[in-house]
Amino acid sequence: MSDLSRLPDLPCDAEGPVFRAPWEAQAFAMAVALHQKGLFTWPEWAEALSAEIKAAQAAGDPDTGETYYRHWLAALEKLVVAKGAASAMVLRETADAWDRAARATPHGQPIVLGG
Numbered sequence: 001m002s003d004l005s006r007l008p009d010l011p012c013d014a015e016g017p018v019f020r021a022p023w024e025a026q027a028f029a030m031a032v033a034l035h036q037k038g039l040f041t042w043p044e045w046a047e048a049l050s051a052e053i054k055a056a057q058a059a060g061d062p063d064t065g066e067t068y069y070r071h072w073l074a075a076l077e078k079l080v081v082a083k084g085a086a087s088a089m090v091l092r093e094t095a096d097a098w099d100r101a102a103r104a105t106p107h108g109q110p111i112v113l114g115g
Contacts, residue, residue, distance in 0.1 A: 011068055024069040031076050039083050048075040 011018045019025040035045060052075040057063055061071075081088050097113055105111045 011065060027069055027073045027076060031072065039085055040079050048079050
């Protein structure tokens with residue numbers, strides 16, 4: 001990504017983005033990949049993420065940074081649907097399948113969808 005300063009409130013240190021869990025890095029990577037494929041511009045992304053953060057704050061999110069990537073993922077899902085890359089139903093079905101697979105997978109083993 002060429003300009004991290006265009007992304008609102010991105011948790012960074014001197015070396016770049018900071019992630020608290022692997023899924024956060026994956027959500028970040030998905031947004032970068034979809035931007036590189038031309039699904040959305042960084043200004044569109046910044047607007048979507050800002051709107052998601054503002055809505056969460058209005059609903060009582062304490063904005064301590066711990067929920068940042070939840071907002072990131074919600075904004076990404078909304079953009080993917082708005083741009084017609086996937087339907088909300090497909091996203092929900094995939095999330096449900098992932099949840100079922102994760103619960104059925106023994107600790108330490110790789111999670112496999114549709115196995």
